[in-house]
Amino acid sequence: MSSDTPEDVEVPAANVERVRIEDEMEQSYIDYAMSVIAGRALPDVRDGLKPVHRRVLYAMHEMGVTSGSGHRKCSSIVGETMGDYHPHGDKAIYDTLVRMAQDFSLRYPLVDGQGNFGSMDGDPPAAMRYTEARMATVAEELLEDLEKDTVDFQSNYDDRLQEPAVLPAKLPNLLLNGSSGIAVGMSTNIPPHNLNEVVDATIHLIDNPDCEVEDLMDHIKGPDFPTGGNIVGKDAIYSAYATGRGRLRMRAEYDIQRNETGGDRIVITELPYQENKARMVERIADDVNEGVIEGVSDLRDESDRDGVRVVIDLKRGANVDVVENQLLDHHLESTFGVINLALVDDQPQVLTLKETLEHYLDHRKEVVRRRARHDLDEAKDRAHILEGRLEAVDTAEAIVNLVTESADRDEAQAVLEGEVDPTTLDVELEYPDVQSDFAFSKEQAEHILRMQIGSLTSMEAGEIEAEYAEIQEEIEYLERVLASEEKLLSVIKDELREVAEEYGDERKTSILEDEGQVTHEDLIPEEDSLVVITEQDYIKRMPVDAFDPQGRGGKGIIGADPKEGDRVSKVFRANTHDYLCCFTNQGQVYRLKTYEIPEMSRTARGKSAVNLIDLDDGEELTAVVCTDDFGEDECITMVTRDGYVKRTCVTEFENILSTGIIAASLEDGDELVDVEVTDGTGDLVVATEQGMTIRFAEDEVRQMGRNARGVRGIDLQDGDHVAGMVATDDADERALLTVTHNGYGKRTLLSEYRRQSRYGKGLVDIKTDERNGQVATVKAVAAEDDIVAMTDRGQIMRCPVDEISTQGRNTMGVTVMTTENGDQVSTVTVVPGEE
Missing domain, CATH: 2.120.10.90 (DNA gyrase/topoisomerase IV, subunit A, C-terminal)
Structure with missing residues (x-):
């Protein structure tokens, strides 16, 4: 606007685009929804992590807070994650860190916590300035080979750093630890599973790619919750695995015993997944006081660090079957709604059990293939250097003469690379039969010039030859892996077996054969x-x-x-x-x-x-x-x-x-x-x-x-x-x-x-x-x-x-x-x- 233009004169905008407000609202809402879906709420099918989990683990990896290091203040980990990778509030990041450390939330915790990280009673964790954490050993399997170009990296929120778009995930974490989250217009609720069973099913799928969900269920019996308990009925499990959706009926584990007075008592030792123990005990007490449950003389929570123990003493003459049935109807059973929704190529998709394992296997094949290429390139580079060292040992006298007579390091390197004729140097070769015209590569020449004189001994030459033979074997092995799909899958199977041997354990959750509502037989x-x-x-x-x-x-x-x-x-x-x-x-x-x-x-x-x-x-x-x-x-x-x-x-x-x-x-x-x-x-x-x-x-x-x-x-x-x-x-x-x-x-x-x-x-x-x-x-x-x-x-x-x-x-x-x-x-x- 020129200086002589009156202030009250309206100047039209350079470019005005007319749109319908409902169209703009619709598109903006879709953009927001996809941002929440892909950037916050849903896990990636490949590593089973949401961005916040992935960023916390990567920040700990970059900080060196691994399972072998000492614990670090959680406030430091949260600050590092928030400052470098996750541009959201510290509460969301700390809540994520806490949940990854809770053995009653994750089947295989990814964080080793020290301090108060909450309880099954719903107690909140201590403030992040009081708690400490480090990466759990099993979490390191998710990040293994990250430096070998196994996954793609992307810029962080301010383009200052790079972060992995997905982790290599040596184990199928999506099924192992499950996931839950609410996005816009959709939600996910994936139960955890037993490592041994998932590994067996994955290997079975590798060997039998045309198998059905029923075949995989011969290995994966059902979800395996960290709190134990029971799953009642197999039909819901099959529905969840065959369609990606199902409703599991979970039941507490309990026992009927005799108390000191000769009466009966019901002792609860395992709870359904995500059940708040203190709230459950409170609700039972309310029902007893209101007469909904009759025959209870005492109710107490005797739980400790060794596990859950809620004791319900019955009055003498009380019908234990009736009390048991009332507890099952109102307190000891709950429902877990399975929605196996995850991101596949950044798009939300409800997956069957077989599809989940197939996507994980596709990811692992890509990871192992990229790792093999990386290792092969490094092995070839090393073999190239060793070839130069072997040649240097064979012509050691001539090289020493030529290098000592060179004017400077650059001239010596030029001679070794064959760019300068050694005859132009004023050097008398004591051994005319030794090659004096060199053609080392730049990398070999630089390495030779950095070698110590002691590296030219005959003993050192033997060690170089042995290492060169090992490198050649490694090159042949990596080339076979890259050339054969069967060999590639064999590597994946071997690594899965190693993980299962290291971290595998027994099932915690039992599966009951009966179906439908609680019957007298259940009691x-x-x-x-x-x-x-x-x-x-x-x-x-x-x-x-x-x-x-x-x-x-x-x-x-x-x-x-x-x-x-x-x-x-x-x-x-x-x-x-x-x-x-x-x-x-x-x-x-x-x-x-x-x-x-x-x-x-x-x-x-x-x-x-x-x-x-x-x-x-x-x-x-x-x-x-x-x-x-x-x-x-x-x-x-x-x-x-x-x-x-x-x-x-x-x-x-x-x-x-x-x-x-x-x-x-x-x-x-x-x-x-x-x-x-x-x-x-x-x-x-x-x-x-x-x-x-x-x-x-x-x-x-x-x-x-x-x-x-x-x-x-x-x-x-x-x-x-x-x-x-x-x-x-x-x-x-x-x-x-x-x-x-x-x-x-x-x-x-x-x-x-x-x-x-x-x-x-x-x-x-x-x-x-x-x-x-x-x-x-x-x-x-x-x-x-x-x-x-x-x-x-x-x-x-x-x-x-x-x-x-x-x-x-x-x-x-x-x-x-x-x-x-x-x-x-x-x-x-x-x-x-x-x-």
């Missing part, structure tokens, strides 16, 4: 139980460990109190979470979950089985097998009181109605006695009440349908009936335990029962005279097992098998259990030795 602890059944179909269960082993010949203790006219007919061992196939004397089979059987005291009568199983009049349970024992090609093998044997494939028992299904058709007067799960390759041993046994090949009994009657297994004598059956094979080292009604018994090695043809009379097993009485049952036992014997009147005794002597066939046996007048042993079950 039942897994334990071995003894299930007692009477002839009038009263049933109950008791913990096996409630009965201590006693010496052979004892009377035992009360295990049931049947009403007058009733007697114990069956006792068997089962885990509370087992599904049982319950066979009746009338050839029906029912399905039952062990925990559905009421747990009662030793002196209790039990509960009528008709409340659990729809039994007909006169029908009673005679045999039980666990469905967990079933294999695809196995059979249910049954034997009846009259000696009929039949085999039916287990697949025919998959869909058992609540009213039961037919397992075997029986003639009038016949009853089902015993059942075994067999595979068709072994033998069957059938024992009778009068002490006879027969052993025959199982395949002599063909497979039949459920409605079949079976074939004759043993030719019974008049008045004799089958007492039981066991399955065995040639490699079986167990013994056949025979117990009679009067409490006598013996062990005889199964190998002593020779194989015969089916439907023979068999051999004498035990004498059934007036002293012994008839055979009550037979079992296959090992020396380390225990047996639990029970009488008609409910006396029960647990006895180690090795106290029962091993005898031959056709013997009397020894006293196993002493019975009172009018009482007799009715049933025996085996408790395997490992339990």
Whole structure:
């Protein structure tokens, strides 16, 4: 504007662009959103870091605050990061530094902190001027080879320095430590994982690039949170890995114990990820005070440096299952929403498990390839220098003469490079046969001029030749890496295995098989139980460990109190979470979950089985097998009181109605006695009440349908009936335990029962005279097992098998259990030795 222009005259702008305000707002908002997405909130799929994490680690790297150095004040690290690389507030940088040091936030912490870095109770960390930190060892794996041109660098915010756009990342950090962040219009929430599992999956992907997510899940079982706990159900895990999104149900780890007053207590030892422990305890206390949770007498937090321990004591008589269910509903479970969103080529993308590993592998291939090129260039440069040194040693005398006669260093270098004819120098060569015309390169000449005179000795020459040979080997190796994709991937696999060996550990988070909401089954602890059944179909269960082993010949203790006219007919061992196939004397089979059987005291009568199983009049349970024992090609093998044997494939028992299904058709007067799960390759041993046994090949009994009657297994004598059956094979080292009604018994090695043809009379097993009485049952036992014997009147005794002597066939046996007048042993079950 000229000086004579009036001030009130409007001058048009040189360039005015007219735009719609909504278009300008839209574009500006998109630019802002992408800035937040790429520059702050989302991690890079390659190294799993956001810019602030990457800059903090790089600043520590530049400061030399590594795992081998001393700790430095966090204020110094934050200041260095903020001043050189991250132009944001110190609070954001310090919060990042703190989180990378918390072992309850990161599965593999990247910072080694010293001081107060917060707690699971939500306590804030101390001010940065009080805390100190250094890089954790595992973090150095992320920065390894950074100086070897493995990644691109970019200018920092003021173009004064260079910072890495991504770290080399020797380990797949995105999956190991996960990430969370809220961007504009999107968010990410990636759970942490176990290093060993991720490495195994990555190697599997290298070897099988066409594999599916299901194949990778054979290695990665699921997220592995630093706080432990449990993940309930596998479907959500598969959804998260197959689609990049899923909702995981997390559950605390707890145990039910007895307190000092004899009541129950619930002890919580692991919490769901990101759960605030102090807030959880406070909420539980509020619910107890408001009556939402009943039966709690005391609540206290006993956690210390060794781990979490929250103790909930219950009042005497309180139902622990009910309290447990209420805690699960409101406090001990939470949801982790997986959103596997990360930056791929600076663009946000929701990734499957396979895609995440593929992008990481692409990054590592580029890193290893660039590192190999860098190392190859350095190796070739070094080889070039060594070649010059070797030539210098060979012509040492001439070089020394020429250098000492040169006017200055520049002239000497020019002579060595061949730019000056040495004959122009006033030098008499003492060794005419030594080359005097040199053609060293500039680098070789400079190196020779810097060499000390002692470097020209013959010993030094040998060391140079050895180093030159090593360099040549390295060059050949690096050239093979660059020339072969297979060799390149082999290097990546070897490095992953090294990392796993150095930092790998066991899983902290368990994965529970059950799915859906909390069921009653979730509340039942897994334990071995003894299930007692009477002839009038009263049933109950008791913990096996409630009965201590006693010496052979004892009377035992009360295990049931049947009403007058009733007697114990069956006792068997089962885990509370087992599904049982319950066979009746009338050839029906029912399905039952062990925990559905009421747990009662030793002196209790039990509960009528008709409340659990729809039994007909006169029908009673005679045999039980666990469905967990079933294999695809196995059979249910049954034997009846009259000696009929039949085999039916287990697949025919998959869909058992609540009213039961037919397992075997029986003639009038016949009853089902015993059942075994067999595979068709072994033998069957059938024992009778009068002490006879027969052993025959199982395949002599063909497979039949459920409605079949079976074939004759043993030719019974008049008045004799089958007492039981066991399955065995040639490699079986167990013994056949025979117990009679009067409490006598013996062990005889199964190998002593020779194989015969089916439907023979068999051999004498035990004498059934007036002293012994008839055979009550037979079992296959090992020396380390225990047996639990029970009488008609409910006396029960647990006895180690090795106290029962091993005898031959056709013997009397020894006293196993002493019975009172009018009482007799009715049933025996085996408790395997490992339990």
